[in-house]
Amino acid sequence: MRPLIGITLGDDDRRRGLQVLRQDYVRSVEEAGAVPVALPAGRPEDATGVLERLDGLVLSGGVDVDPALYGDAPHPRLRRVDRRRDDFELALVVEALRRELPILAICRGHQVLNVAMGGTLVQDIPSEFEGGIDHDAPGRRWRRVHRVDIVPGSRLHEVLGRVTVSVNSFHHQAVGRLGRGLVVSARSERDGLIEGIEFPELPFVIGVQWHPESFWNRAVSFQALFDAHGQACRLTVPALGRVTR
Numbered sequence: 001m002r003p004l005i006g007i008t009l010g011d012d013d014r015r016r017g018l019q020v021l022r023q024d025y026v027r028s029v030e031e032a033g034a035v036p037v038a039l040p041a042g043r044p045e046d047a048t049g050v051l052e053r054l055d056g057l058v059l060s061g062g063v064d065v066d067p068a069l070y071g072d073a074p075h076p077r078l079r080r081v082d083r084r085r086d087d088f089e090l091a092l093v094v095e096a097l098r099r100e101l102p103i104l105a106i107c108r109g110h111q112v113l114n115v116a117m118g119g120t121l122v123q124d125i126p127s128e129f130e131g132g133i134d135h136d137a138p139g140r141r142w143r144r145v146h147r148v149d150i151v152p153g154s155r156l157h158e159v160l161g162r163v164t165v166s167v168n169s170f171h172h173q174a175v176g177r178l179g180r181g182l183v184v185s186a187r188s189e190r191d192g193l194i195e196g197i198e199f200p201e202l203p204f205v206i207g208v209q210w211h212p213e214s215f216w217n218r219a220v221s222f223q224a225l226f227d228a229h230g231q232a233c234r235l236t237v238p239a240l241g242r243v244t245r
Contacts, residue, residue: 003055003233005029006039008089008109010062011082024141024213025060025106031216031223032230041084044091051095056102056233059089059109061211064173067123070115075123079172090116102204102232104225107171110207114197117179125172125193132191135169141214145169147189148196148210154185155198156206159228164189167210174209204232 007025012018019040029036037054051057066081067074069090089109093116096103105113111121125132137145144166150157157163175194178184186196186208199205206229212222 001234003034003230003236004037004053005034005056005058005230005233006037006050006054006092007058008060008085008092009038009040010060010085010108013063013080021060022213024211024216025058028213028216028223028226029058029230032226034230034233039092041082041088044087047088047091047095051092051099051101054101055236056229057092057096057104058229059093059103059105059112059207061107061109061170063108064123065108065111065115065121067121070118070120072120072123075128077124077127077172086112093117097199097202097205100202101236102202102229103206104204104229105207106213107209107211110197110209111173111175113205113207114175114179114182117182117199119179119182120176122174122176122193125174129174129191129193132193133188135174135188135193135209136172137169141168141170141211142218143168148186149189150186150196151184154183154196155200155204156185156196156208156225159206159224160222161224165222167195168214169210171209175207203235204229 009019009021012020026036063080089112182197185198195209197207215221
């Protein structure tokens with residue numbers, strides 16, 4: 001039985017009133033043998049009902065996270081935030097963890113995962129992270145711009161089978177203080193910025209700061225990450241007692 005994996009949506013920056021999802025996420029999940037389910041930002045109280053119908057969760061990229069959610073004042077370089085999306089995704093994370101559903105958190109999603117666990121963010125890398133390189137690089141989405149060191153023995157290391165990878169990068173915010181129970185699984189090689197986090201208490205809760213989905217149709221990809229997530233989602237089906245769809 002193919003698992004159902006929810007993927008969060010965000011607002012379209014160019015056309016108001018639209019929530020969008022890049023096809024890269026959809027294709028990556030499909031390539032992993034799962035069925036993608038689009039999750040527009042809804043009411044936090046609906047998170048429980050939504051996740052009752054799913055086997056896993058992908059938190060996608062997007063706009064900045066509201067700093068009020070981790071107790072900070074807005075930085076002068078804070079970009080657009082979407083509090084409705086923030087609140088919905090935070091509720092999804094809390095409920096998914098309670099249900100022990102596999103979570104793959106990407107870029108903004110990686111940051112949301114940290115905030116959901118009580119962590120903080122670096123609101124603007126160039127002005128707040130001393131020695132930070134440019135992590136918001138222009139160019140094609142699959143252009144690799146810097147290297148990331150993966151912690152040996154981490155779940156991320158187990159999945160990718162490498163201790164160093166080259167990644168793309170489209171972010172000006174980053175994980176700051178780690179949330180409860182999270183551990184660092186990867187850092188930027190050149191400046192030490194946190195690029196990967198995971199929650200070792202559960203089989204699959206991984207966040208990465210880069211965009212692995214952008215490589216779904218490239219010769220060298222991060223499909224192993226989606227494959228491992230999809231496999232973990234398959235294992236949740238009998239655990240949740242879901243016999244029919």
